[in-house]
Amino acid sequence: MISYKDLGLVNTKEMFKKAMDGKYAIPAYNFNNMEQLQAIIQACVETKSPVILQVSKGARNYANQTMLRYMAQGAVEMAKELGFNVPIALHLDHGDSFELAKSCIETGFSSVMIDGSHLSYEENIALTKKVVEFAHKYDVTVEGELGVLAGIEDEVSADHSSYTNPDDVEDFVKKTNVDSLAISIGTSHGAYKFKVKPGESVPPLRFDILDEIEKRIPGFPIVLHGASSVPQQLIEEINANGGKMENAVGVPEDQLRKAATSAVCKINIDSDGRLAMTAAVRKVLKEKAEEFDPRKYLGPARDSLKQLYIHKIKNVLGSAGKA
Numbered sequence: 001m002i003s004y005k006d007l008g009l010v011n012t013k014e015m016f017k018k019a020m021d022g023k024y025a026i027p028a029y030n031f032n033n034m035e036q037l038q039a040i041i042q043a044c045v046e047t048k049s050p051v052i053l054q055v056s057k058g059a060r061n062y063a064n065q066t067m068l069r070y071m072a073q074g075a076v077e078m079a080k081e082l083g084f085n086v087p088i089a090l091h092l093d094h095g096d097s098f099e100l101a102k103s104c105i106e107t108g109f110s111s112v113m114i115d116g117s118h119l120s121y122e123e124n125i126a127l128t129k130k131v132v133e134f135a136h137k138y139d140v141t142v143e144g145e146l147g148v149l150a151g152i153e154d155e156v157s158a159d160h161s162s163y164t165n166p167d168d169v170e171d172f173v174k175k176t177n178v179d180s181l182a183i184s185i186g187t188s189h190g191a192y193k194f195k196v197k198p199g200e201s202v203p204p205l206r207f208d209i210l211d212e213i214e215k216r217i218p219g220f221p222i223v224l225h226g227a228s229s230v231p232q233q234l235i236e237e238i239n240a241n242g243g244k245m246e247n248a249v250g251v252p253e254d255q256l257r258k259a260a261t262s263a264v265c266k267i268n269i270d271s272d273g274r275l276a277m278t279a280a281v282r283k284v285l286k287e288k289a290e291e292f293d294p295r296k297y298l299g300p301a302r303d304s305l306k307q308l309y310i311h312k313i314k315n316v317l318g319s320a321g322k323a
Ligand code: G3H
Pocket: 030, 056, 057, 058, 059, 093, 094, 153, 154, 155, 156, 189, 270, 271
């Protein structure tokens, strides 16, 4: 058993309490490789923001779970070296089984998501409760999910979304004893979130459902997945340099800013980071066709990612200076 506490990591309890009181949200950024992790840490130290490092099942398969844990440990040390000991949680994103959650808890994760949103309500409760009972023995926090987000990723896919039913949340939280709840109010995973024609605006998030949920479970930390905004300037840059991303759209940042001032305490962003890296890599390779040193394109990708994260922290999540 490796305790996250020995690695210098924290669970999400204190982070969420402060975020709730201070009306901001903690950034939850996914990572699969060194450059992404460096960009996250540099951005969070520079802005003095707490952070949740997210590892998906796909990331574990890609990078190796032991490697990722040591990388997170390295991130804690790197933050100190850069001059500010920001609170860092290591979180399993979209855990789909008790065994996966248990394995993460036993190898240094401070927080896990158990995503039973595709199961029946009763099965979701049973699975989430089982994970919570195990996790809480080790002071690891657990995120559950009610409602289904649309969107397709490597490990997360659903054709149709269904909004979270506010009538269920109180019962779910009480029966599972979960620490935070991911809800579905119109966000979705990936870079193609809404089917809109050029010039048309995207459907607004369902703040009415969020308000109702807040009324049913006051002061309880809410999580928003699928919260990338898909900056159009990045899409244009990708397409101008040989890419082909048509009709990619995301959630407008002003809506996320509004959500961050509510009970939403954690906002998940992955796709925007992928876009920033891809745009930077494509630009270098197109402009310098002779280049073959990975540092020459991954370096600019890392810089671009860092700027994106700084922007999100300062202007969307509001978590700057809250570490
Ligand atoms: O919500 C899912 C995250 O973006 C992780 O994606 O499963 O492709 O690693 P992934």
